[in-house]
Amino acid sequence: MGSLFRSEEMTLCQLFLQSEAAYACVSELGELGLVQFRDLNPDVNAFQRKFVNEVRRCDEMERKLRYLEKEIKKDGIPMLDTGESPEAPQPREMIDLEATFEKLENELREVNQNAEALKRNFLELTELKHILRKTQVFFDEAAPAIHVPNKSRNRYQQMADSNREEERVNLLGEEGIRAGGAGAQGQNLKLGFVAGVILRERLPAFERMLWRACRGNVFLRQAMIESPLEDPANGDKVYKSVFIIFFQGDQLKTRVKKICEGFRATLYPCPEAPTDRREMAMGVMTRIEDLNTVLGQTQDHRHRVLVAAAKNLKNWFVKVRKIKAIYHTLNLFNLDVTQKCLIAECWVPLLDIETIQIALRRGTERSGSSVPPILNRMETFEDPPTYNRTNKFTSAFQALINAYGVASYREMNPAPYTIITFPFLFAVMFGDLGHGAIMALFGLWMVLKEKPLAAKKTDNEIWNIFFGGRYIIFLMGVFSMYTGFVYNDIFSKSLNVFGSTWSINYNTSTVMTNKALQLNPGTNDYSGTPYPIGLDPVWQIAGNKIIFLNAYKMKISIIFGVIHMLFGVFVGLFNHRYFKNKLSIYCEFIPQVIFLVFLFFYMTLMMFIKWTSYSASSDTVRYSAGCAPSILITFINMVLFKPSAPVGECDPFMFAGQSGLQKFLVVVALLCVPWMLLAKPIMIMRSRKEVAHQPMAPYSNENGDAEGGLNQHNAAQPPVNQQGGTGGGHGHENEEMSEIFIHQGIHTIEYVLGSVSHTASYLRLWALSLAHAQLAEVLWNMVLKNGLQQEGWIGGIALWAIFGFWAILTVGILVLMEGLSAFLHTLRLHWVEFQSKFYAGLGYAFQPFSFEVILDASSSSSED
Template structure:
């Protein structure tokens, strides 16, 4: 990983930023922070003099472009034209001026929005007069000029609807309401009413009606004459509105034909501009120059150079290896794994991101997790079900990482199903290629512990490599997870196993005990020994008494943790046995059923419970073994991920 600083003229900024985004190569950091920390290199070449002088007037870049407002306008246009958004990379690879496109977009929006506003107004009028018509039709047999009702001086009238159960409440309180209530119509849900009320008490009556959830008809459009004349006039107006709506819709359709290509390609440009503005937000600038800082993997320098093209010679680009930068400036970690292991990156990230000087544990986690899950949940049929569910989740992209992990665990479960000879719980369909867990309980539990010893040993080796990379003598040589801890662990296991099996020892017990004590002393003295090797005068970072008290408890914890870490893997064998036992319970219940159909349903139900409930438990137990027993040996997870600006 290298640190890159880029300096160029402001008039090239938009095009340079777009090319950098397309290269997907730079993880940007705030340039002003690096300048303030003196991490921005001093420019010395003659052709860089102007940039050096301008460097004194540098400030944080401030954008004047409101992309959210532009996006809002674009979304409304897409809704009006019913356009589906689709990103096309080839569009942003072409030359264009985004501000010119924004101005054109706004002109289109004004043109279309004017028609759309008129369309909405007509549609609302059509809706309202249609609602008025529904009420007036209920009065068509009444011989009255409605104009006279509007001209009443002391009485007003209100029309609307009320839910039927509230209408019953209204009937019971007629005598308490200073108004005349006429029921115009009634359906299953509500009653349409007309209320005549003296104007002096109109406020009080409205308050009563509102308490009954009264939905008032708004008479925003008025006609003349009798109810029949109103209905006729409304029908004429509706036909007129329908013609006007058809004309406007045709206009909008023509506008869509004219502008659809521009609007469709604008989406890609808008997405690109969001990324460009994200890039700019980390940039420093003056009136003439811009200053960028970020991280780039060495293998991506060619991609950056390719996308910059001729601009590369017009820019000042300075690369520095991270080792030559100020202390404390930690590079991001570039995590990349192949198809098989990539989904397990999410499992690692759930715990933490590996630091730059730390091995990526994804490969180890992926392989060990698949092995542990398969060993605990080995069944051909149930494994294929998990594989299918995982592929569905992965394909639909609802939860691609979970789907990918689940699919791979399903494959492992299927493989172990063949080894155990189990198909949907039945062990009489195929022969076991390795062992039947329920028939070989002792062997399965011993193998489980053996698997734990193997995986823990790999954890120790990972820690040794990490400490070697970091040049950490203390934790690499003398800590309980370092070389001293690994040798202690293997000698202790050798001593225990040889005693249990009463086997002939290559190394005498007394010598092993002596070496174990010596290793414990090394672990106790890890800090002063490491400081002696490094030549530090100060051997202890705290008082000696505090150090040795804490170290004494640390030695005791070392013994206990080695024992508990190893025995934790017994659960692998226990769940393999439990998996068989749980199905036997459902099989027994199935045999107790009254008929064959009920037995089949019980077997199906049992498999669903086993896949759903036990599968989840095994999934969690596998995570626990990874996080608590293995990661604690070597993984700090204190880094941050390499995240270049890209679409």
């Protein structure tokens, strides 16, 4: 848990591995996930590295596995997933895996090619079957050649409907001649024909092209094939139509065939004699039955191959990806001059060195090498990566912090404090016992069902965000239930747990008829005993509820904000002390605290003084409710040194000596501004003059980081540059004095103006809390209240329907939309108002070589 408050101590190590043991050792380190390797060959092309051939072999194996996976998913075969992660196979096992994948791929491709050829043959026979069936009807209808003009007259009628007058006149002349010739010659008119199939959507354009290109001297008949046919190339279902085209002469025949070829229509031989057509149809049916049998056997064989592959596919993917990751990592290493030893540099957590050495020895034993690996610690001036150990509970809060910026090395981590402050500030804005219960139950359900829900591994991004933040959602709901209980607000109604401390001294008729009546806390209307916890339920029906809650929630927002910011400043003190940065303590922390306490914390103290000193039941006029001064006006007059005169018996000051104390506080707070602005640059300038005769080298003096923040925490820990005031970043040893003055000026202006704007920013706690309460009240009065006013069985049905509508609006608007709004505002308060007081966030995350991380990333990318 200690590393959650401050990142783990990291050290840079040099690792020497024998070539024959390197693979097994890296495999053990990948299972451990505690080592981040550095690339020692940054200028070497990826295709020129030592293990590039092994990586290519892994890519090829992964390609074959993806092909198998695609075929398995196409057939809807479930893939066995035991949830276990097999160890990375030995390099000699790669040959066996390659042979297995090669055999499976070749066998599956051969089966698919044969199946496609069979399906193509089956499609052709099926189309021929339909042609023989449909054309029989065509021949029966068009048997006498003299009927051609009659059929043509149908075409003339269609052309007349489409207003093609010129073509119609020409064709009428031609067909009239042909008709007359046919009548004279009788049955001697001989027509040729072609038959085929075409995609149904191409048929209208095909028909128009035939008509125009052949000048109407062709006769087309078509009929739809009712059942869809399977495309052997991609398995899609397509709809086709059978057609037959009658024509006369070889010239028209050539023209018709070219048009059919252009529209990708398939032509089939069709005998003229009915007996020949029947004989061919019987042969086609026999061949179709045989093909069905062969296709069924082929599909069964393909299914058996895929089922056998599906049992091992997940494990194969894991093995191949682990092998690939190991060789990618080995490509980061250097070879020594003897070409027998691999040299690596890596960042490791200081506390895990022994665990890493055990893993290295285990890998050496697995490989059969007799030479043990060597792990040497190195000293460096490079900033180490930031590593915060987390678990499933703290990881979500750490992710919120890292979204703003990764902490600088050994900088104070805001995540442990955020575990409490984040859901609490959210609940101040979302305070409703009912809505908080809905959110808490949803979060609790995800927490209790996290194992089966995590095993589903969906690619729905919104669900993954909710599930990843399940503990945050649960805590936000629980804290909202608490604040809702304090506000005494549940779905815009109140809970009368302890009974009201207010009483009504009027009779019922007076109360019901006179709406101008008010309860006076200075009379017997109020018992004088405060409500045990939270707000009295009578405020929920009071006419001045908004006025009362306005003042109450506005003040607690300022109080929480000032305390939150003060806490952030004090967290910065821990940074300065850890990095032994005394200069930042004296020149930044102390004036910052004085400025914030003397102005804004004093304002919060005045709120408590006002609450305790003034009362409606006070016997003294000066301390009555009407004489209570405005905190805002008092604070403005204090900052502007504006005198305040008494009004009648009312004193603008709450206690004796307040005027002098306020002037003293403002003067001291204003003196803190030049203190923050000039003290640190002047001290740095003086320190540089004192050491001007010494060589410029990193050192640690009694002032810690006065020269630039270089100090060595211990003999084993590499020195780390830190910037005073933020606890992270770079030092000032190479900066010009002008840049230091400018930087300090920006830092001072940001803090002084930020103290004002950040304090006002916490008023969002008040604004969103009031908005949430009012939305809930509006939803109750405009929706659910209407259902409660109905009586009888009709009222029951109406209430059922209206309640459903009210519940949908409550969950959709008040829980989801308002919850998201409050979440974003809380996130801003932590990122800007709180973390700006101490958090630099200039580090980079520790990214160890971990099989678990690599496999998770690969599985998510494959699902996408």
